[in-house]
Each structure stands twice: as structure tokens, then as C-alpha cells.
Amino acid sequence: MRKIISIIILVIIGVGFIFAFSQIPFGKDKINVANYYIEKGIKQTGAVNIVTSVVLNYRGIDTLGEITVLFIAAIGLGAVLFVERKIQKNIADNKKDKTKRASLILRTGSRLLFPLILLFGSYIFVHGHLTPGGGFQGGAVVASGFLLMYLAFPKQSINKKSSSVAESLSGLIFVGIGLLGLVFSGYFLTNFLPKGVPNTIFSAGIIPVIYIAIGFKVGFELTGIIDDLLERSK
């Protein structure tokens, strides 16, 4: 009964979908805003990656809000899972001898791969204004490296205090650069640093600085989420 009703609902939604999207031709033309960004983007921001300049320069406040959403989600996750952590810890202490060690292949391989993954992640977020990628993607790669370490060495965990210090410091750098823009040019998050030559690493003004801060913040935040979830399942 439930299946039949939901299939009927899905058919109605699907037909509506078809009617709506038959009016939008696939792969035809772009909107005016996009033309403005593409034509003036390099001159105004200095970044060759137009997506980056849209994310961090034209819509920087949007990205600040996005960081805030991620931060609130991490806090909410910590708050939901925090209760009874002490009791859990005692149980974990009792079980400590029984917890399985990871296999030799995983331990050796993760020791070899972990620095390379960190290097790759930081490469992605340092080159965010030149290549596809940026702070969010690089941060996710860094967090995947930490996840590998958690799988290989289940008993160890990151230093919570220093990771939260690094996280809040990078968030403060983002807001601080925005406020400096307010001081120097009168608008929040203005690109006040020199633009430099496009296609070189020291170009695009504040964009690489903000993307490095975002990379650290996202990396440590996702690592904290992984840490919370794993601690619960021990």
C-alpha cells in the first residue's frame, strides 16, 4: 500500500519535472551575470579560476556563511554525541585489550601515504586560484588522510585542543581579512592586496590567503567530525 502510494507520488513529481525541464534547453546559453564574471573576472580579481573568484570575491560573504553552517553542524554533532562520554570512556578502557589491531598492510601503507595525502591536500588548497580545486576540496583531502590514520591506529586520536585552536584561528583569519578590507577600501571582504600577474602563484590578492585559511578550517573540522563519530562507535 505504502509502495503504491509513493510510486504514484513519484510519477506525479516526475511528470512535473519533465514538463518543467522540457522548457529549458540543455547546453545552450549562459546568463548575463556569468558573462560579466567571465569577461571582467581576471581584471577585477586576478584569479584565472573564475569559479574561485565568484566563490571568494564576488560572493565572499556567502562563503563566510557556508563556513558558519559547517561550524554549526560540527558543534551540533559534538553536542549531540557529547553526553555520557565519560561512561563510554570507561567502557573503552575495559575493552582496550580486546580491540583489534589494524592489519600490517594498512598500518605500513598509511604511514607511507599519510604525508603524501597531506601534501596533496595542501597543494590543492594553495593552488585554488589557478587550478580546479580550493579550500573545501583540499580540506576534505586532508581530512581523508586523518581518516586513514584513524583506521590504521584506532587507539590514538588527534590533539583536540590544538586542532580546535588551529580551526578557530583560521576562521578568525577569514573574518580578519574581511575587516581589513573594510578598513582599507570601505567594503567588507574587498580584494585590497595587489593583484599580481595572472597565472602565477602570488596573484589574486586575498584569494589564496582566504583559501588556505578555509583549507585548514575545513580539514580540522571534518577531522573533528570523524573523531566524534569514531569515538562513539568504539
Add this chain to the structure above:
Amino acid sequence: MSLIYNWMYYIASGGLILIGLYIVLVKTNLIKIVIGLDFIDTGVNILLICIGYIRGKTAPIFSKPEITSTNVVDPVPQALVLTAIVIGVAILALALSIGIKVYQHNQTLNVNKIKGLKW
């Protein structure tokens, strides 16, 4: 053939959204419902990306001299989806943590057996 050629991306993203909705409506396991929500999320992201796509044009990164402003796709939906993916990850993690709590409280993940959800 031309139907598939013209509408392939819309079909795929719409299909993902409908599959996700079906999972959310029919399945009773809470983890599966969260996975269904993630399906909807992915489908919407693909839909936004393919609305911004222009046939035969490349990514909006001017790293080579032959890429000019006439042969790149729309960057605005891509920036939007970059935001949406991160928020999707955050929501997924929060939903899973609430799922853990629900399991501890009720000793089950079956939505039909959780009495607090009935009204």
C-alpha cells in the same frame, strides 16, 4: 538516440532525485533514509551543474591562452554547487549523529517501531 543525447543529464539527475525520494518514502531503516536524502542532494547538485553546461565548451579556468571568454561554461552554478556540497556533508554528518542517538534511545533503527515518531 537524439532524445538521450539531448536530455541525458536531466534524465540522470531527475532519476537520482526520484530514487532518493522513493527510498525516503518507502524504506523504514533510518540509515537508509539518510542515504536517500544524500541521493536527492547529489541529484540536485548534478541538475544545477548541467543547467550551467554549454555543449562543447570547457571549464572557466583561463590557464591556457587558447581558452577565451567565448568558449567557457557558466561559472555561477558551479560556485553554487561548491557551497551546496559542503553543506550537504555537514547535514549528512549531523543526521547520522542523530541516528546514533535514536538507536541508543530506542535500541532500533526501524522507523515503524519507534513510538515517539507516531502521532
